[in-house]
Amino acid sequence: MTARRWKSKAGTRAGASCALLLLAACSGRQSALDPAGEDAETLALMFTVMVTAAAILWLCLNGLFFYVTRVSPRRMSRKLANGLVIGGGILMPLVLIGALLAWGLSILPDHDQPGDGLVIRVQGEQWWWRVAYETPEGDVISANEIRMPVGERVSFVLDSHRVIHSFWIPSLGGKMDMFPGRQTNLSLRADEAGIYRGQCAEFCGASHAWMAFEVEAMEPDAFDAWLAAEAAPAGPPDGGAEAIGRQIFAREGCGGCHEIRGTEFQGQVGPDLTHVGSRHSLGAGRLGARLEDFSTWIAHTDDLKPGVEMPPFDHLPQEELTALAAYLKGLQ
Ligand code: CUA
Numbered sequence: 001m002t003a004r005r006w007k008s009k010a011g012t013r014a015g016a017s018c019a020l021l022l023l024a025a026c027s028g029r030q031s032a033l034d035p036a037g038e039d040a041e042t043l044a045l046m047f048t049v050m051v052t053a054a055a056i057l058w059l060c061l062n063g064l065f066f067y068v069t070r071v072s073p074r075r076m077s078r079k080l081a082n083g084l085v086i087g088g089g090i091l092m093p094l095v096l097i098g099a100l101l102a103w104g105l106s107i108l109p110d111h112d113q114p115g116d117g118l119v120i121r122v123q124g125e126q127w128w129w130r131v132a133y134e135t136p137e138g139d140v141i142s143a144n145e146i147r148m149p150v151g152e153r154v155s156f157v158l159d160s161h162r163v164i165h166s167f168w169i170p171s172l173g174g175k176m177d178m179f180p181g182r183q184t185n186l187s188l189r190a191d192e193a194g195i196y197r198g199q200c201a202e203f204c205g206a207s208h209a210w211m212a213f214e215v216e217a218m219e220p221d222a223f224d225a226w227l228a229a230e231a232a233p234a235g236p237p238d239g240g241a242e243a244i245g246r247q248i249f250a251r252e253g254c255g256g257c258h259e260i261r262g263t264e265f266q267g268q269v270g271p272d273l274t275h276v277g278s279r280h281s282l283g284a285g286r287l288g289a290r291l292e293d294f295s296t297w298i299a300h301t302d303d304l305k306p307g308v309e310m311p312p313f314d315h316l317p318q319e320e321l322t323a324l325a326a327y328l329k330g331l332q
Pocket residue numbers: 124127164165166200201202203204205208209211
């Protein structure tokens with residue numbers, strides 16, 4: 001094979017791989033182009049219309065350029081040339097882009113619109129999410145996971161502890177920045193039950209890319225049952241390994257940073273762990289939530305999430321890590 005043919009084949013393969021990668025980004029639980037809610041649908045429509053309009057404009061301009069340079073290259077009168085510059089170069093883009101802008105603004109989701117009642121406050125931490133569900137009986141505190149009822153508009157009230165973060169659930173809507181000392185609002189509605197992935201969308205330090213969370217959109221009845229269970233204090237350890245894990249949790253001072261409601265552990269620095277065993281992920285989307293993920297996280301926090309405030313507990317023997325994992329996984 002000649003060098004040129006080989007290069008052209010390699011180029012074709014690279015192009016095909018790029019196209020496949022781009023297409024793969026169009027679906028999935030963290031794609032703005034695979035909407036599962038009203039607001040994300042509007043944004044996906046806006047994206048499609050804008051890209052299509054831009055593509056048509058690009059083709060027309062290049063067609064015109066090709067025509068005057070290759071098909072019919074000839075001198076044109078100054079009047080025609082001026083007309084083309086003013087009409088095609090100024091008026092047409094003004095009208096087209098102006099129309100697209102007006103249309104875009106008219107359908108842009110209103111992030112301040114009132115919800116159907118449920119208010120969820122989320123605070124950005126480094127690098128995790130403090131979550132509070134407002135209920136008549138008081139706040140239900142959780143972390144690193146959001147659950148919401150399908151078909152109901154939920155009001156998110158956002159802020160941050162130290163630096164700017166950005167709250168983004170691509171499948172459900174646009175992003176909203178979270179500022180220290182200033183409150184921002186976002187209104188979202190999930191129309192399809194499922195588990196989606198949220199991600200911090202503003203660079204916030206070393207582990208910005210590891211600042212994610214799971215969002216579960218549930219049927220309203222299931223959500224009400226879940227919220228009632230989430231509001232309840234933690235149950236006692238069930239079985240020997242869990243009881244030993246609880247003792248190690250106390251001995252290592254974990255309760256200085258973490259709260260487990262219904263126990264003497266009342267720390268407020270790190271995520272609330274009252275029902276950590278029922279979450280879908282650990283370390284703000286860093287790991288899954290299998291038993292072994294708990295011990296891996298506890299022993300290797302700084303490897304998994306550079307700069308994290310929680311120290312690694314890699315000095316603990318494996319059987320103690322396993323007992324700790326059993327206690328935490330048991331917090332359903
Ligand atoms: Cu938080 Cu990036």
